[in-house]
Amino acid sequence: MSADLDVFDAQEPSLPPDHRSGFVAVVGRPNVGKSTLINAYLGQKIAIVSHKPQTTRTRLLGIYTGDDAQVVFVDTPGIHAPRHQLGQAMVNTALRAIPDADVVLFLVDASVPPHDEDRLVANAIGASGDTVPAVMALNKIDLLPSHESPYASAYLQLLGPAAWLPISATKGTNRDALLDLIIEHLPPGPRYYPADQITDQQMRFTAAELVREAALNHLHQEVPHAMAVVTGEFKERSPDMTYISATIYVERQSQKRIVIGQGGKTLKDIGAAARVEIEQMVGTRVFLELWVKVQPKWRKKAADLRHFGYHSPGT
Ligand SMILES: Nc1nc2c(ncn2[C@@H]2O[C@H](COP(=O)(O)OP(=O)(O)OP(=O)(O)O)[C@@H](O)[C@H]2O)c(=O)[nH]1
Ligand SMILES: [Mg+2]
Known part of the structure; x- marks a missing residue:
């Protein structure tokens, strides 16, 4: 028995011997539903969602823990032809997630024909060769x-993916079947994160994102894209007020x-809109x-870009 397995057994005595785990890079052009799908698997909003493209700007983890597998979803910004340094940093972030993954989940909007941006995504996945299975x-x-x-x-x-399925992230069609398919393509391995951890993001980051989401819903045209949100103070004033x-x-x-x-x-x-969402996350009045x-x-x-947390090497 290898040393790795000894550690694995010692940490998680109750895990089945065929337990699987790994990182699943969720990639696609903007607005296809990547963040929506990850939130649905977690039953909680860890990534903000909007009907406007280029909502997600950074990589963030959504950790799904089941009895037989732990799937670490890597939410990524939509891959597109960038027009400024922010866009370039976002695309670099998404591209970097691909070779590091155990499985790539290529999400497309099947209600419309393929865009040029879908081709960019396919090329990026193809460029990492046959080393990472794509679903x-x-x-x-x-x-x-x-x-x-x-x-x-x-x-x-x-x-030419290893496997594929038609789904609806919002209505739930084939969502469980897709999760099974992803798990089938993950290698055997232990849990990387505690069973109760659902993201790697701190609440102060998510709070800023929830403000940005509310603003995305209230503003139009160029303004949402020109916005960045940074949390200043985040203080528990009393047991039921933050x-x-x-x-x-x-x-x-x-x-x-x-x-x-x-x-x-x-x-x-x-x-007002952001406060409702943040209160749900924090569990106190806000x-x-x-x-x-x-x-x-x-x-x-x-x-x-660095100050706002959007910097990526090479930009
Ligand atoms: N009808 C329908 N709408 C969906 C579905 N999945 C996502 N959407 C909608 O598509 C829009 C974009 O969803 P997001 O989850 O923000 O998309 P994304 O791929 O993360 O987008 P970026 O972060 O901009 O790359 C939102 O308005 C979602 O409600 C679906 O299965 N059916
Ligand atoms: Mg997103």
Whole structure:
């Protein structure tokens, strides 16, 4: 018996001998439902979701622990043709997740034909050779009559995956079957994380993300993309009250006016929506104070990207 197995047995005496585990990089173009699917597997919102593309900006882990397997989902930013340093950092982050994974889950929106961006994703997966098995999920089939995609073969031709399934992340169709398929392609191994840990992100990061999600839902056009949110204070004031302050950064004075809105109404609505979500996460009442600041052209400046946590090597 190897030394590794000795450690494995000592740590987790109750795990079955055929227990599987590994990292699953969830990749795809923006807006196909990567974060939605991961949240559904965890039964909790660890990644923010919106109908606008380029919502996820950093890599984050969603850890699913079952009796027979631990699946560490790696949520990644949507792969696209970047227009600024932020976009480049996001794409680099997504690309780097592929060779490090045990399985790549290539998610596509099967309700529409393949985009050029889907080809970028397929090429990136292909570039890591046959070393990482790829599973393709044809998502959003709930939008199609009889739940069948006329584009299935066009998507499968992009890559030739090891396995594939049509799914609906929101309605649940084939979600469990896809999880089984992923687990089948994972190697045998121990749990990498404690059974009760569901993400690697700290609550102060998720709080800022939940503010950004609320803002994405309340704002339109260019403003959501020009926003970054940073948590300032995060303090338990009493056993049932947490005080959180966060700053929303935008690139222009005109965007600041839009975020604040007439008489402060938009900012108030963003705060109210975010507070409900943050209270669910924190488990206490939350007093949320929001600030709006202008940081000109931050998406094009490496120092600002680092400050906001978006820096990736090579940018
Ligand atoms: N109808 C339908 N909508 C879905 C499904 N899955 C996700 N969506 C919607 O698609 C939109 C994008 O979902 P996200 O989970 O943010 O997509 P993403 O791939 O993480 O996007 P980025 O982070 O921008 O790369 C949201 O409005 C979701 O509600 C699905 O199975 N069916
Ligand atoms: Mg996402």
